[in-house]
Amino acid sequence: MRISASTNPCPEDELLDYIKELEDTNCDMIHCDRMDGHFVEAQCLDSDIVKYIHDNSSMFLDCHLMSVNPIKELEQYVHAGANIVTIHYEAIFQGKTITQIENIVKSIRTKYKSIMIGVSINPDTSSFVLKDIIQLFDLVLIMSVHPGKSGQKFIENSLQKIKEIKELITKTGCHTLIEVDGGVNLDNIKSIKSAGADIVVVGSALYYSNDKSKFIDQIRA
Numbered sequence: 369m370r371i372s373a374s375t376n377p378c379p380e381d382e383l384l385d386y387i388k389e390l391e392d393t394n395c396d397m398i399h400c401d402r403m404d405g406h407f408v409e410a411q412c413l414d415s416d417i418v419k420y421i422h423d424n425s426s427m428f429l430d431c432h433l434m435s436v437n438p439i440k441e442l443e444q445y446v447h448a449g450a451n452i453v454t455i456h457y458e459a460i461f462q463g464k465t466i467t468q469i470e471n472i473v474k475s476i477r478t479k480y481k482s483i484m485i486g487v488s489i490n491p492d493t494s495s496f497v498l499k500d501i502i503q504l505f506d507l508v509l510i511m512s513v514h515p516g517k518s519g520q521k522f523i524e525n526s527l528q529k530i531k532e533i534k535e536l537i538t539k540t541g542c543h544t545l546i547e548v549d550g551g552v553n554l555d556n557i558k559s560i561k562s563a564g565a566d567i568v569v570v571g572s573a574l575y576y577s578n579d580k581s582k583f584i585d586q587i588r589a
Contacts, residue, residue: 369561371587372399372430372547374571375413377518383417386575387425393581394588397428397452399549399569402445404435407459408516415444422449430567432488432549434515435459439472446480454486454509454547457497461487466500473504486547490515491523495532503542507567508533512560513550519572522551527563534564557587 373395378386387398400418405411422429431450435441438455445453461469476485488509489497498508510533512526530546537544548560549569560568570587577583 369565369588370396370567371584372397372567372569373574373584374399374401374518374549374569376401376571378575380412380417384421384424387421387427389580391425391427393584395427395584396567397430398425399571400429400431400445400450402431402433402435402441403516404433404437404441406436407434407456410516415441415448418445418450419448428452430454430547430569432486432509439476442476442480446483450483452484452486452507453480454488454507456488456490456515457493458490461501462497469501470504473501488549489529491526495529495536498533498536502533502536502544503540505544507545507547509547509549511550512548512552515550518575520551522553522556526550527559530560530563530565552587554583554586 373390375383400413402413403410428451429449430452431445432454433441436459438459442453484506486507486509487505490511491514510529512522513520533546545566546564547567548565552568552570553573574583
């Protein structure tokens with residue numbers, strides 16, 4: 369299982385120092401939480417900051433666009449150095465036909481061949497919405513808290529959603545990864561892994577830990 373360290377809740381003016389600290393740990397990637405102030409109330413991490421991180425760090429960048437118009441923003445974050453770009457189902461795909469969704473994803477892949485493409489679903493969105501489209505994506509990001517604020521408690525029924533999506537991946541024979549974001553800590557990591565997660569995002573629990581290297585090793589263990 370891979371570990372993605374969230375930029376949230378670290379203040380933006382301290383972010384590079386935090387990431388430099390994480391470079392000395394066993395962390396796999398940085399989860400860059402972009403919030404546009406509309407899809408969620410908070411606003412943070414514009415593409416210039418991601419580019420600054422990319423230019424001053426060797427970390428793999430996992431960018432999560434919590435925005436109402438992720439397609440418009442996507443190009444900025446790819447050019448900033450994102451390795452993964454994840455967009456919300458609720459922002460762009462909800463209400464569209466399978467063909468329309470296929471065309472959108474195909475267009476992204478044609479234009480940006482170097483990136484992995486993810487789709488995120490909120491806690492109130494059923495895993496069923498991915499039934500006919502999951503194979504289009506490199507990863508599914510399951511929000512196990514409501515997006516927008518760090519420090520929330522893990523929503524327990526997210527475990528069932530992880531299992532459902534894992535079964536869907538197995539049935540379709542695709543290689544889509546499952547990423548889980550929100551409330552991940554040492555108390556629930558075993559359950560999250562057992563349910564089928566491939567990547568976990570750690571935010572507050574890591575940021576406020578006294579020994580970040582030790583915390584990463586404990587999560588991985």
